[in-house]
Amino acid sequence: MSTSTPPPAVLVTRRLAPGVLERLAAHCEVRHHDSELPMPRAELLAAAAGCSALLTTLDDTVDGPLLDAAGPALRLVANHAVGTHNIDRAACAERGVAVSNTPGVLTEATADMAWALLLAATRRLGEGERLLRAGTSWAWAPTFMLGMELSGTPLGILGMGRIGQAVARRAAGFGMPVSYHNRHRLPADLEQGAGWLPLDDLLAGSPVLVVTAPLNAATRHLVDADRIARMPRGAVLVSMTAGVVDEEALAAALDAGHLFAAAVDNFEHEPAVPAALLAQERAVLAPHLGSATVRTRQAMGDLAVDNVLAALAGGEPPTRVTPPPTAAPPSSP
Numbered sequence: 001m002s003t004s005t006p007p008p009a010v011l012v013t014r015r016l017a018p019g020v021l022e023r024l025a026a027h028c029e030v031r032h033h034d035s036e037l038p039m040p041r042a043e044l045l046a047a048a049a050g051c052s053a054l055l056t057t058l059d060d061t062v063d064g065p066l067l068d069a070a071g072p073a074l075r076l077v078a079n080h081a082v083g084t085h086n087i088d089r090a091a092c093a094e095r096g097v098a099v100s101n102t103p104g105v106l107t108e109a110t111a112d113m114a115w116a117l118l119l120a121a122t123r124r125l126g127e128g129e130r131l132l133r134a135g136t137s138w139a140w141a142p143t144f145m146l147g148m149e150l151s152g153t154p155l156g157i158l159g160m161g162r163i164g165q166a167v168a169r170r171a172a173g174f175g176m177p178v179s180y181h182n183r184h185r186l187p188a189d190l191e192q193g194a195g196w197l198p199l200d201d202l203l204a205g206s207p208v209l210v211v212t213a214p215l216n217a218a219t220r221h222l223v224d225a226d227r228i229a230r231m232p233r234g235a236v237l238v239s240m241t242a243g244v245v246d247e248e249a250l251a252a253a254l255d256a257g258h259l260f261a262a263a264v265d266n267f268e269h270e271p272a273v274p275a276a277l278l279a280q281e282r283a284v285l286a287p288h289l290g291s292a293t294v295r296t297r298q299a300m301g302d303l304a305v306d307n308v309l310a311a312l313a314g315g316e317p318p319t320r321v322t323p324p325p326t327a328a329p330p331s332s333p
Helices: 022-023 043-049 064-070 089-094 106-123 126-131 162-174 198-206 223-229 248-253 296-314
Strands: 009-012 029-032 055-057 074-079 099-100 155-158 178-181 208-211 233-241 259-264 283-285
Touching: 009 043, 022 029, 022 296, 029 074, 029 208, 043 064, 043 259, 074 106, 074 296, 089 099, 099 296, 106 126, 106 162, 106 208, 106 233, 106 259, 106 296, 126 248, 155 162, 155 198, 162 178, 178 208, 198 223, 223 248, 248 259, 248 283
Parallel strands: 009 029, 009 055, 055 074, 074 099, 155 178, 155 208, 208 233, 233 259, 259 283
Antiparallel strands: none
């Protein structure tokens, strides 16, 4: 009697775009948490047992206990995101488990969302819609709901990776001079005419600031109350990365009138949003919609699957994340 080797098991922790699971199911035993809500921790630990790969999202904490629950068969954690701050990469490296992400495919959609939030904040669209929906009496007047004009206004970008560069490209259509801060200055061909500045100089010279820096140990609350205070009075701040901007400090700066407006798409303790931010009329708040287009989420799912299938075939995942450095990270992005 012949026996066949069972297919490798892959845990998918969230409902994904149409067609993604079918690609996996053709090669693997798929354990699927078919929900738009995160897996409860106990269920996650139980379902991971014996898996060869985990296809996770930012809401899944991938740490030593989860890796141990999966066991020695685990080869890859494929994060359905660009960020990997939910993953203990050192613990993965110690166990010989690769980590991958989904860079590139969500760049344009996220940059579009940054500009949508920037326009909404500077032109007070949230306030205006709430006024109309509430049935509040209003009349056009030369001084009614005046906003901030973007054309020709200097734009600062904190974090000039793929998304930051895409935000900068869009600024050309508004005639906005662009400055940026990164840990390292970019090659001239990637700067697109933008000028590198030290962080505090960038803040001081940016009446409009878009934050796209990734969250890590060096960038958590990098933009705190002191740094927000360095921005010009009446500035606008758009945050596209959870945890880099101190949300309580942001609300306080709005409350004090130091900032004209702010917009946030990604929150540090999702799905919770600080009450202090919810109370701000000049805060435009979005429920983590940066990559939320049909085409982009399909591409993210497909790329995550590409990584899983490559790892299970003994190859190199196409967007494998390099192991964490052993040295302490720098103090700013």
